[in-house]
Amino acid sequence: MARSLQAEEEERVIEDPGERVHTWPNLVSIELVGALIYLIALTAMSILVKAPLVDLANGEVTPNPAKAPWYFLGLQELLLHMHPALAGVIVPSAVLILLGAIPYIDRSRAGTGIWFSGPKGIPIFKFSFIYTSVWNIALVLIDEYLPAGETHGIGPLLEMFGFPAPVGSVFVPLVFMTFIPWSLAIIVKRRWNANTREVMIALYTFFLASFVVLTIIGTAFRGHSMHLMWPWEIGHPEGLLGGH
Amino acid sequence: MGLREKLTNNRFFKSLYREGYPDSDRKRVMVVINSLALHLHPVRVAKKGIKVTYTWGLGGLSIWAFVLLTISGVFLMFYYIPSVRDAWWSIISLDRDVYFGQFMRNMHRWAAHTMVILVFLHMTRVFYTGSYKPPRDFNWVLGIVLLTLTFLLSFTGYLLPWDQLAYWAITVGSNMGGATPFIGDQVRTALLGGFQIGQPTLIRWYTLHVIFLPLAMILLVSTHFWRVRKDGNISTPVYPAPPEEEEAQVKEAPADVEADDAGDGDEGDVEPDGTDSKKDAGEDS
Numbered sequence: 001m002a003r004s005l006q007a008e009e010e011e012r013v014i015e016d017p018g019e020r021v022h023t024w025p026n027l028v029s030i031e032l033v034g035a036l037i038y039l040i041a042l043t044a045m046s047i048l049v050k051a052p053l054v055d056l057a058n059g060e061v062t063p064n065p066a067k068a069p070w071y072f073l074g075l076q077e078l079l080l081h082m083h084p085a086l087a088g089v090i091v092p093s094a095v096l097i098l099l100g101a102i103p104y105i106d107r108s109r110a111g112t113g114i115w116f117s118g119p120k121g122i123p124i125f126k127f128s129f130i131y132t133s134v135w136n137i138a139l140v141l142i143d144e145y146l147p148a149g150e151t152h153g154i155g156p157l158l159e160m161f162g163f164p165a166p167v168g169s170v171f172v173p174l175v176f177m178t179f180i181p182w183s184l185a186i187i188v189k190r191r192w193n194a195n196t197r198e199v200m201i202a203l204y205t206f207f208l209a210s211f212v213v214l215t216i217i218g219t220a221f222r223g224h225s226m227h228l229m230w231p232w233e234i235g236h237p238e239g240l241l242g243g244h
Numbered sequence: 245m246g247l248r249e250k251l252t253n254n255r256f257f258k259s260l261y262r263e264g265y266p267d268s269d270r271k272r273v274m275v276v277i278n279s280l281a282l283h284l285h286p287v288r289v290a291k292k293g294i295k296v297t298y299t300w301g302l303g304g305l306s307i308w309a310f311v312l313l314t315i316s317g318v319f320l321m322f323y324y325i326p327s328v329r330d331a332w333w334s335i336i337s338l339d340r341d342v343y344f345g346q347f348m349r350n351m352h353r354w355a356a357h358t359m360v361i362l363v364f365l366h367m368t369r370v371f372y373t374g375s376y377k378p379p380r381d382f383n384w385v386l387g388i389v390l391l392t393l394t395f396l397l398s399f400t401g402y403l404l405p406w407d408q409l410a411y412w413a414i415t416v417g418s419n420m421g422g423a424t425p426f427i428g429d430q431v432r433t434a435l436l437g438g439f440q441i442g443q444p445t446l447i448r449w450y451t452l453h454v455i456f457l458p459l460a461m462i463l464l465v466s467t468h469f470w471r472v473r474k475d476g477n478i479s480t481p482v483y484p485a486p487p488e489e490e491e492a493q494v495k496e497a498p499a500d501v502e503a504d505d506a507g508d509g510d511e512g513d514v515e516p517d518g519t520d521s522k523k524d525a526g527e528d529s
Contacts, residue, residue: 012485015476017290022272027285027294034301035308042312042355050346051353053339056332057411059441066412069402071360071395076416085428088420100388102371103381111374113292113481125372197374204371240408 013109054240063239065226073218074211080226081143081153082173083166091177095207106200120192121201127191128184128205135180136213144228181206284469286477293478298373302366307465309359314458316352319344324404326450328443331406356398363394375479383471386464393461400453403446414441414449 021027055061068076078087111117116125148157155168181203188194188202223234251257252264266275276282292298323342325334338345367387370376376384403414418441422432437444472478 013482014485015480015482017293017477017480019291020288021291021294022269023282023285023287023289024266024272024275026291027289028282030294030296030301031304034305038305038308038358039312042351042358045354046347046350049350049354051350052407052409053332053335053405054407054409057328057406057408057441059411061408063408063412066416068413068416069399070357071398072417075420079420084420084423085425087423089424096388096392099367100385103376103378103384106376107378107381109377109482110484112377113373113375113479115298115373117374121372201372208368 055242061239063237064224065222065237067218067222067237070215070219073222074214077140077214077218077222078173081139081155083169086170086173099207102200102204106196108196111197116201117197120194120198124188124192124194124198124201125205128188128202129209131184131187132180132206132209133213135176136210137217139176140214140217140228284473286473290478290480292480299478300365300369302362302369306359306362306366309355309362310461310465313352313355313359316348316355317454317458319348320352321454326404326447328406328446331404331446335405352401356401360394360398363391367391373479377479380471380475380479383468383475386468386471390461390464390468393457393464397453397457397461400449400457403449404453406446411441414445 067073075087075092078091081087116122143153143155146152146154146157148154149160153168154172155165158168158172159165184202184206185199188199192198194202217228220231220234221228223229224238252261258264261275262278263271263274266272273287276285276287320338323334323338323345325331335349338349340346370384370387399417403410418432418435421435422428424431433439435445436442437448
């Protein structure tokens with residue numbers, strides 16, 4: 001361990017910041033303009049759009065659908081397809097730990113300071129985004145429309161064939177959540193001869209695209225009883241306004 | 245004597261801004277050194293690093309959102325009552341009876357949503373520009389913790405209006421927590437302060453939202469800024485060092501020295517090639 005750490009320290013690079021300019025006014029003016037744009041946009045939005053306030057909390061009346069805030073709707077979407085411990089706790093914890101681990105896996109300083117770290121990064125990003133999105137959308141559609149007796153989905157179908165419930169709710173989701181990033185890494189390695197940084201770009205894009213696609217599906221395409229539908233079919237959830 | 249002169253040519257103004265308007269290079273350095281807020285920055289920055297299309301200013305906008313949330317949040321605290329009986333009504337009254345009440349509540353809500361987006365985009369920018377790489381590795385970890393804090397701040401605030409949206413979002417959330425393997429019941433009880441959502445839940449989340457999480461955020465975000473300086477400021481491209489013959493020169497002043505010095509000595513940076521720029525050194529004093 002000590003030896004490998006030492007080897008790592010030997011990676012010598014020259015940081016070349018290039019031309020340097022005074023913070024005042026060059027950076028301070030940019031920050032001021034950015035802060036003003038944000039403040040003006042926020043003020044305009046706060047004048048035009050009211051923050052929601054619906055009926056007083058009532059434990060007796062369950063809204064349909066009952067949704068978490070938008071940034072958790074990706075996780076709530078996962079909840080429809082797998083065991084709650086997996087969707088609600090294990091997946092988000094694993095995501096945060098893996099995100100934190102990125103710089104300890106990709107140690108080389110080459111590629112710092114350049115968007116996508118060079119010409120290969122952009123096609124890898126685009127491919128990874130589309131690859132992940134297609135997988136996500138396909139799996140959501142299959143789980144929604146695959147008939148399984150009176151209900152639908154991969155898990156229930158497997159149960160019909162006599163598999164125990166955890167196969168559909170734990171094993172199959174784990175297989176997909178491992179296979180998709182793993183296959184993506186293999187593809188970018190073969191197609192682009194990707195190095196560690198470029199594989200990392202593919203894997204982060206897998207996370208990003210999954211987050212974006214699942215959040216959009218959970219927010220705009222889930223309506224009554226969390227069924228899949230078009231955004232214009234969703235209407236207002238029941239049980240939020242006007243009592244009953 | 246013009247108005248500007250009247251305002252600036254007096255003891256009080258001069259005690260506040262010792263140097264006057266920064267119209268010379270020396271003053272441009274001093275204005276940064278002498279200002280608590282500006283001193284978060286080095287006196288000179290890489291031109292590549294401050295290009296708008298490089299960072300999009302997302303980190304700065306995130307902290308600006310946090311500042312606006314603190315201001316609007318304190319305003320809301322004057323009127324909000326964290327009790328199950330009064331919480332919802334106090335917001336009705338805030339919206340109807342208080343000057344700028346509805347406006348400040350809207351602002352707090354939309355700033356909270358945009359802060360989540362800004363922090364997420366900031367992380368994404370840092371990732372795609374490879375700015376998490378050593379020596380910035382630990383600051384990336386801090387950033388992930390800050391992202392988590394941002395989610396927690398937003399989510400704890402979501403319960404406070406005590407309306408149907410809040411109540412059931414927290415039901416969904418605490419049920420997810422309750423699904424934690426082995427300690428699910430304990431997690432759920434800790435989140436709710438009991439077996440169901442009620443007064444203990446509200447006071448618990450309120451306290452986290454207005455005191456604990458903001459303080460944790462301030463502490464960690466300060467460390468985050470400090471590390472940006474310590475780790476060599478905004479990232480810029482690096483190149484492999486030429487081997488052997490350049491070795492001696494590199495040893496004299498390794499690139500890291502510049503980063504390590506950043507805290508106290510960045511006003512007179514040591515150039516990576518080992519030459520101590522005279523101009524910079526002069527500016528330092």
